[in-house]
Amino acid sequence: MSDLLLLTRIAGRPAAFRAGDIGSIVELTEITPVPRAPDFIAGLAALRSRALTVIDSRKALGLLGPSETTDMRAPVVEVAGHSYALLVDRVDDVVPAAGEPAPTPATLGACWAQVAHGMIETASGPAVLVDVAALVAGPGETAA
Amino acid sequence: MxxxxxxxxxxxxxxxxxxxxxxxxxxxxxxxxxxxxxxxxxxxxxxxxxxxxxxxxxxxxxxxxxxxxxxxxxxxxxxxxxxxxxxxxxxxxxxxxxxxxxxxxxxxxxxxxxxxxxxxxxxxxxxxxxxxxGEQAGPRAARTNGNTRSIRLPVELLDRVMSGVSDMVLARNELARRLREQGADPALQGPFERLSAILDEVREGATRMRMQRLEHLFGALPRMVRDLSSELGKQVMIDLEGGDVELDREMIESVRDPLMHILRNAIDHGIEPPAQRLAAGKREIGIVTVSARRTGNRIVIGVSDDGRGIALDRLAEKAVAAGVASAAEVAAMTAEQKLDLIFAPGLSTADTVSQVSGRGVGMDVVRANVERFGGSVSVSSKEGRGTIVFLHLPLTLSIVEGLTVKVGSHTLGLPRSYIVEIARSVSRSVEVDRLGDGIFLTFRGERVPCLDLAEVLGLDQEVDLDRATFVFLRLVSGDLFALAVDRVLDNEDFVLKPLPPALEAIGLYGGTVLLDDGKPILKIDIPGLAEAHGLASQTRVRTVSADGGTQEAVASPQHAVVFTSLTGRRRALRMAVIRHIHMLPVSAIEHAGDGMLATVDGTILPLLGAEGANIATETITALRLDDGESTLLYAVGGVVDSLELPDTIVPVEGDDTLEGTALIDGAMVGVVDAHRLFARHGRRAAPAQQPTCRLPTTDPWVVSFLEPLIRSAGYEILGEDDRRAADISVTLDAAREPDGDGTVVRLRSRPEGSDGDPHSIYRYDREALLTALASARSGTR
Incomplete structure (x- = not known):
């Protein structure tokens, strides 16, 4: 397991991704919306010659309320051969993990618990360690 | 280890x-x-x-x-x-x-x-x-074995190189755009162009890396044929041609099963047992030929056998028995349509179910599989002589020809293979009716269900049907429907990327496509769309009503494409002649002597319509014209519309490039004389006639080229089934001469005379043809 974490904020809360899960960070300039797509898919974007599916992380968690995305930088992850860009509130920093992830506490709430690997301590405080495969599957998949 | x-x-x-x-x-x-x-x-x-x-x-x-x-x-x-x-x-x-x-x-x-x-x-x-x-046979010519030096590479590495090259191409395009915007510095332009040319070469090389020779597929066939024929007690020889044709390796995998199936059919149903063959006067060893060749950006694989062929009447009986078609429907079918029944679900020509084939997996499955990856299947057969099945395949799985359309603010891609026609609402060739919640179009006498793409996509704003463009699509099952869109943008080659599961689950899209400018769009999944809206009937066979052929052709309206020429004039060209609309980069155009040439899909074609025009853009639009034998390109400024040609076309004096002038949407539009175009530039020529003239109207060339010419010479056209006597009849090449039908004018397809037929006329030799018509008339009158 990689010791480095990418710290972000999703719906105002700290969320960490394993640096090993992240392929790159892209600056999203234009998102092509997809009619009839589930709510949590913001659309398509291009990364060089690849097409990225842009995931609205907040909605993928099943959280209500408008997106607070201010940062157009998005982490790019690859799940089952497909590339996704994750829209988050903002991308903070890459920090080393302090210790192993702790089990998901029960009080995290259903939405977060679905996508959490656990909790992890970092130099900038604790964060939820996100399971990218669960995140890109969206709320419908995990709720079922 | x-x-x-x-x-x-x-x-x-x-x-x-x-x-x-x-x-x-x-x-x-x-x-x-x-x-x-x-x-x-x-x-x-x-x-x-x-x-x-x-x-x-x-x-x-x-x-x-x-x-x-x-x-x-x-x-x-x-x-x-x-x-x-x-x-x-x-x-x-x-x-x-x-x-x-x-x-x-x-x-x-x-x-x-x-x-x-x-x-x-x-x-x-x-x-x-x-x-x-083998001494008697003498020394055998050394076989060239394909032992060129090679190394083994993981496919994943190749894919990475490929995507790297694609990235470079996009970056190049972006750079080219910036250079253009800033006014190119010649010191930069030279090296940039060199880089650009090299990159194109690299891209071609990278594409070829994914290609495999068909030999890989062919290698397994002789063994299969051997085992199968001994199992069935038949003697079959296989003949393989075109093993050096290259195909995308994924495509090779996809075509393996259909090809095997067709081959099995050929041996099981096609080739007769040795005794029957001898009785029919054939060699006792049957021959199955598998041949591959490349035409343009498609590969054609033909599987032919010299067996018993398909008995059309028996096939038709079976179709009736299986409830695929009614007896009346079958009776009205042409031979071709009957043959097409072979693709109906649940039909087989085998009397007994053998171990080998006839297990319920029929040609319908083969066709469906082949069409799934953008190919098509066709069959022709002569009873007693053999059957040939053609598989037409795209070169790669990942590139399809497409059309981009606009609905609201969305750009979407439609695969070209389904598109039969595009019509605009304003051309008034389409009548729109709203029945219940549905939209129905009346187009060329046919009522066609129509989907509003905006509605399908759940957009807020519906397509304005008064200004819409309708794209007519024909499904594998033969069903026709239309999609209403705001605008048709362009023809492009789609490089398809797979969809993530969440988008695939919507059921509307068949992949993502990156356009030339790097923007991603979605390709609509036409069969999925049709099915979701109940437009595809599962059981119907492709029984396209007789179009083009027979006597109706004489009366049926002619359609034309209206365009602006490069000199800004409005012109029309008969639809039947047009095969394709190309976007050509100016770099693909060359001046050659008095004329111009352009390269398309690796072939050089004469380019007309661009003489004297000042081409300021980087790409031009060209119509690809085809008379069945030769191909021409006709440069246009822009395509305006396609519509029905009015009955009256007024001949014009002084401009022999025009067939005449037609009144279209209240404006005069010159109709380009396609016959003359081909006569002049197509390296081959044609003929015509007067008072009454019998023509083989089942021949598409005759309908599109010959008929207008002969009609304009003042003749009434009689179809082949017309019982009236004709003053003159025209036959093509080796066709049998009709009996007792006035003077016969024979046309040949090639400029050089044939020895056996010194009196035939080259079919684009307008003068000779008109002379022959004139003398025939003076002779009969």
Missing amino acids: DDLLADFVAETREMLQAIEGEIVAWEADPADRERLDAIFRFVHTVKGNCGFFDFPRLERLSHGAESALSEVRAGRRHASTGLVTAVLAIIDRITDMIDAIDAGESLPEGGDEMLIAALEPRRDEPDSETIQA
């Missing part, structure tokens, strides 16, 4: 594939020393390798085969059928073991000894007879 083992498995498999065909060929000609050597080398190599890995069973098997074969090589033994079968059995066992080793399993013990024992000469075989070696 694991790496070594993987290499051993891969290498052995590759060799196995390569020698399959050799074995069968060797059986046919045991004196063929080269093939014997190739097989010997294989077992020898396997033996050497597996000794190294400690696979005693493999070693024993290959040793047995090696010893037997070396006897043959030394001339002490004859390659009998028994020996070949035994060697094949051993090779099969080796294949199984290799698979087991690869999977990390162990193959059940036993049986090996039997296989090895089978190699021993049996007494009843003339094994010990003196072998008549």
Whole structure:
């Protein structure tokens, strides 16, 4: 397991991704919306010659309320051969993990618990360690 | 060690594939020393390798085969059928073991000894007879073996290189755009263009890396044919052509099953048993030919047999019995439509269900599978003479021809293969009716259901049907429907990328596409869309009503494409002549003498319509015209519309490039004389007639080219089934002359005269044709 974490904020809360899960960070300039797509898919974007599916992380968690995305930088992850860009509130920093992830506490709430690997301590405080495969599957998949 | 083992498995498999065909060929000609050597080398190599890995069973098997074969090589033994079968059995066992080793399993013990024992000469075989070696045949021409130097690469690495190259192309396009915007500095322009040209070459090379020769697919066929024919008690020879044609490796995999199926059909249903063949006056050995060739950006694979062919009447009876069509429908079908019944679900021409085919997987499944990856299947057959099945395949799976359309703020892609026509609402050739919630179009006398793409996509704003463009799509089942869109943007080649599961689940899209400018769009999944809206009937066969042919053709309205010429004039060209609309980069155009040439899809074609025009843009639009034999490009400024041509076309004096002028949407539009275009530039020519003239109106060339000319010469056209006597009749090439029908004018397709027919006229020799018409008329009157 990689010791480095990418710290972000999703719906105002700290969320960490394993640096090993992240392929790159892209600056999203234009998102092509997809009619009839589930709510949590913001659309398509291009990364060089690849097409990225842009995931609205907040909605993928099943959280209500408008997106607070201010940062157009998005982490790019690859799940089952497909590339996704994750829209988050903002991308903070890459920090080393302090210790192993702790089990998901029960009080995290259903939405977060679905996508959490656990909790992890970092130099900038604790964060939820996100399971990218669960995140890109969206709320419908995990709720079922 | 694991790496070594993987290499051993891969290498052995590759060799196995390569020698399959050799074995069968060797059986046919045991004196063929080269093939014997190739097989010997294989077992020898396997033996050497597996000794190294400690696979005693493999070693024993290959040793047995090696010893037997070396006897043959030394001339002490004859390659009998028994020996070949035994060697094949051993090779099969080796294949199984290799698979087991690869999977990390162990193959059940036993049986090996039997296989090895089978190699021993049996007494009843003339094994010990003196072998008549191939000396009489004289020295064999050395076969070129494809041993060019090669290395093994993981496909994943190739894909990475490919995507890197694609990235470079996009970056290049972006850079080109910026350079243009800033006014190019010549010092930069030169190197940039060089870089650009190199990049195009690299891209072509990278694309070819993913290609495989069809040999890989063909290698397994001789063996299959051999096993199958002996199982069925038939004698079949296979003939392979075009193994050097290259195809995307994924496409090769996709085409494997359909091809095998067709081949099985050919042997099982097509080729008769030897006795029947002899009785029919054929050689007792049937021949199946598999040939591949590349035409433009498609590959055509033909599978032909010289068997009994398809009995149309029996096929029709079966269709009626199976409830695919009613007796009345069948009675009204042309031969072609009847033949098409072979693709109906649940139909087979076999009387008995054999072990080999006829297990309910029919040609309908083959067609559906082939169409799934953008190909098509067609069949032609002559009863008693044989059948030929053509598979038309795109070069790659990942590039499809597409059309981009705009709905609201969304750009979407439609695959071209389904599109039959595009019409605009404003052209008034389409009538729109709203019935219930549905939209129905009346277009050329046909009522066609229509979907509003905006509604399908759930957009807020529906397509304004008064200004919409309708894209007519024909499904595999033959059903026609239309999509209403705001605007049609462009023709593009789509490089398809797979969809993530969440988007695939919507059921509307078939992939993502990156446009030239790097923008991603979605490709609509047409069959999925039609099914979701209940537009596809599952059972109906493709029974397209007789279009074009027969007597109706004379009366049916002619359609034309209206465009602006490069000099800004409005012109029209008859639709039947137009095959395709190309976007050509200016760099693909060359001046050659007085004319111009352009390259499209790797071929050079004459480009017309651009004379004297000042081309300021980087790309131009060109219509591809085709008379069935030759192809021309006609440059246009822009395509305006396609519509029905009015009945009256007024001839114009002084401009012989025009057939006449037509009144279209209240404006005068010059109708380009396609006949003259081809006469002048198409390297081939045509003919015509007067008062009444009989024409073979089943020929598309006649309808599109000849008929307008003859009509304009003042003749009334009689179809072939018209009972009235004609003053003149025109026949093409070797066609039979109609009886008692005035003067006969024979046309030939080639400029050079044929010896057997000194009086025929080259079909674009307008003068000679008109002269012949004139003299025929003065003769009859």
